[in-house]
Amino acid sequence: MIEVNGLKKSYGDNEVLRGVDFSVKKGEIVTLIGPSGAGKTTLLRTLNWLDAPKAGTIRIDDARVDASHVTKRQIRSLREKTAMVFQHYNLFANRTALQNVTEGLITVKKMNRKQAESKGKEMLDRVGLLDKADAYPAFLSGGQQQRVGIARALAVDPSVILFDEPTSALDPEWVGEVLGVMNEIASDGMTMVVVSHEMRFVRSVATRVAFLDEGVIVEEGTPE
Amino acid sequence: MGKIFDIHYMLSTIPEIVKYLPVTLKIALWSGVIALILGFAVAMVRVFRVRVLSQICVVYIYCISGTPAMVQLLVAYYGIPLLLRGLNESLGTDWNVTGIPASVFAVAALSLNSAAFMSETIRSAILSVEAGQMEACYSVNMTTMQAMRRVVLPQAFAVALPPLGNSLISLLKETSLIFNISVIEMMAAAKIVGARSFRFFEVYIVVALIYWICCLALERILILLERRVRKYERRAVK
């Protein structure tokens, strides 16, 4: 379902990705690990073109992008297939929890407000935050904000959700609730690519672990 | 003419001076609206680094912030007609240069002045919204325009509002300079009234009071507006 070939990315002289080949099948939960600075975040961000790779191809379902000649339309088709959960949540500060979730539905999917709200509430319910629907992000705990982030990602019906260290900015007390939500959506069959050092998650949920080092995937295997 | 300070005389001049308040307010309002629009446009040009235009905007901001408003006013008053005359001669057009009322030059100068400062305020407010939110917009497939309109600009507006408010208040006060280019507004009226009795101090006190009341009112409005737009922020109780 995801097929990445020969992906390269540099920042100036710093060659971060040096030809990554990587694939993910539908329903897989792949955890991406590797030393700090290995390029895990970079790899994840090229998958939805937040960072533009300089070479290589990415295919997600029927969206295909070749870094050597890429159009705006292709970028958008890639983003349509993906959603992302960020390390620092990146919630829209001027929008309530519910509005964070419905924003993509209303502006991108052109849903009417009522439909969007009912779907948004459903998503908030899935992450256990229906009662916080009208709260602004600044009034939520880290764990709650990250669950809103997950609901926002779920709402746009992506083929895959990309998680970049979703629990590493959290106080230990909130990690459990976020992992719990991730477990649940994993068991609902969502395809996930997760950068995480969280061994609890790797052992209990991941179907595969990929090890990124020196800009290439050096090893793949089961969580053991 | 014996009294040092003639309060009865002062009070009696109020109606004559207040009569010109609408002129002052109208010029302030037009200048404020144009400055906001222009300042916003300049900020966007600079945020998106539009080629050539962006460099032009930088030069414009430098020119404005490095020269006194009074000088800009006079340059506009004498310079714009020259510019138009030059255009008339080189293009063979026939714009009526002498028919332009002085208040138009006043609005042009004041709004160009204020827009330069406002653009810097708006630009830094836009940049103050974390890039992560923009990325989150992209991650749900919003376009740059949608992200700006729905997420970045509303927050930038909330951040920019207090300094923009200060700029508007400065602008209102700077209207007191425009009598210099022969616009008959409150200051000019006060000068005329004062010259009749040689009691300038009293009439300028009247002008000061009127400006003061206007600024207070504007400040109140801005505070109310600010409360409304910052409702999503978590702040310590005072």
Ligand SMILES: Nc1ncnc2c1ncn2[C@@H]1O[C@H](COP(=O)(O)OP(=O)(O)OP(=O)(O)O)[C@@H](O)[C@H]1O
């Ligand atoms: N925007 C950027 N500009 C310049 N260099 C960058 C940028 N983003 C990342 N890098 C560099 O790219 C390399 C890979 O960074 P990346 O964030 O992908 O690593 P990571 O594997 O996610 O590390 P960590 O585990 O610390 O999050 C690092 O050397 C980093 O300094």
Ligand SMILES: [Mg+2]
């Ligand atoms: Mg990282």
